[in-house]
Amino acid sequence: MKITEWKFSHKAFLKSDLTLPSLQDGEVLISVEKVGICGSDLFAMETVADDSVLRLGHEWVGRVVESLCDSLEVGDLVTSTAVMGCGACKICHDEKSNLCQKGFSLGGKDIGMIRTKAILPASQLLKVTDFSLNEIVLLEVAAVAEEALSQISKLGATKDHRTLIFGGGPVGILTALRIKEEGFNYTLIETDRYRIQMAKDLELNILPLPMALTDSESTFDYIIDTSGDGHDKNGFWKYMNFFTHMSSHCLIVGKYKREVEINSNLLAMKNITLKWMRGMPKETLDRAIVFWKGKFEVIASKIISHEFHFDNVQEAFDKALIRDECMKIVINVAEEEV
Ligand SMILES: [Zn+2]
Ligand SMILES: [Zn+2]
Known part of the structure; x- marks a missing residue:
């Protein structure tokens, strides 16, 4: 079967045709409906070598159009996390x-979801009902937030601690919304005016960074760095000393484009715990789906700030790369075939 995909190479997107193999036992053929652009897609574009090829897109919703498995039927709406575990090893x-080393990832060198159709293993997919397409495309991001909550909880965070969420992009906003629902004492810090306004609209406890920096008493027990690269500023890293006190815990959700310097003296003297996240297992996505059912519509309609047609993938990424006055950008794939 012939399908169309978008590839990224030599700093530009290229639309090309591709033939899918035939379906194997345990697999489903999916018609992709929508794909969200993630900060990690931008990170990959900005750090990849010119001559290599990227196939981006791991926040997606699609419809099953052919099934060789018992768990999914034609017509089901499905999504997944970025990492497709093998489903068989001890880690899975x-x-x-x-963390599975035998599976594969969406949005890397081999397969991205900015394509009309895809063949995926049914065992790694989650069927989603009672959510709109735009809500489903945002669920992977909600799962990142869900995982952040579970990781800081494992590090000992409770409602009685002071938690800082540093960076009010989609991940930061959803993390703040999630831990607010949990009853946590949290502060969200952001620099961008547009994002600060969105956090206010969603009734989050938001503090502009310059204001936060005027209060040297403002330290936190738990810090979740959701700034990613923070537009080439290495996110939370340079503020670590300012916002931490003795025995603070820092969970870093994204990646930094530039090298970061480990100030071992600072980390040692303050007894700081550092933890990184590598995506989340599909069980976390499942929990996020259960948690947000029935209360995700307004959130998704606010966070998805722009939608682009499948033909305009380059424009969609250009907009995302400027990182100005935008939140989540979604590419509407399915319209292609209407
Ligand atoms: Zn993502
Ligand atoms: Zn595995």
Whole structure:
């Protein structure tokens, strides 16, 4: 079967045709409906070598159009996390499919979801009902937030601690919304006016960074760095000393484009815990789906700030790369075939 995909190489997007193999047992053929652009897509574009090829897109919703498995039927709406675990190894059985070394990832060199159709293993997909397409495309981001909550909880965070969420992009906003629902004492810090306004609209406890920096008493027990690269500023890293006190815990959700310097003296003297996240297992996505059912519509309609047609993938990424007055950008794939 012939399909169309967008590839990124030599700093530009290129639309090309591709033939899919025939469906194997346990697989489904998916018609992709929508794909969200993630900060990690931008990170990959900005750090990849010119002559290599990227196939981006791991926040997606699609419809099953052919099924060779028992769990999914034609017509089902499905999504997944970025990492497709093998489903068979001990790591997958321990509900850590994001750490599986035998599976593959969406949005890397091999397969991205900015394509009309895809063949994927049914065992790694989640069927989603009672959510709109725009809500489903945002669920992977909600799962990142869900994982951040579970990771800081494992590090000992409770409602009685002071938690800082540093960076009010889609991940930061959803993390703030999620831990607010949990009853946490949290502060969200952001620099961008547009994003600050959105956080206010969503009734979050938001503090502009310059204001936060005037209060030297303002330290936190737990810090979740959701700034990613923070537009080439290495996110939270340079503010670590300012916002931490003795025995603070820092969870870094994204990646930094530039090298970061480990100030071992600072980390040692303050007894700071540092933890990174590598995506989340599919069980976390499942929990996010259960949690947000029935209360995600307004959130998704605010966070998805722009939608682009499948023909305009380059424009969609150009907009995302400027990182100005935008939140989540979504590419509407399915319209292509209407
Ligand atoms: Zn993502
Ligand atoms: Zn595995």
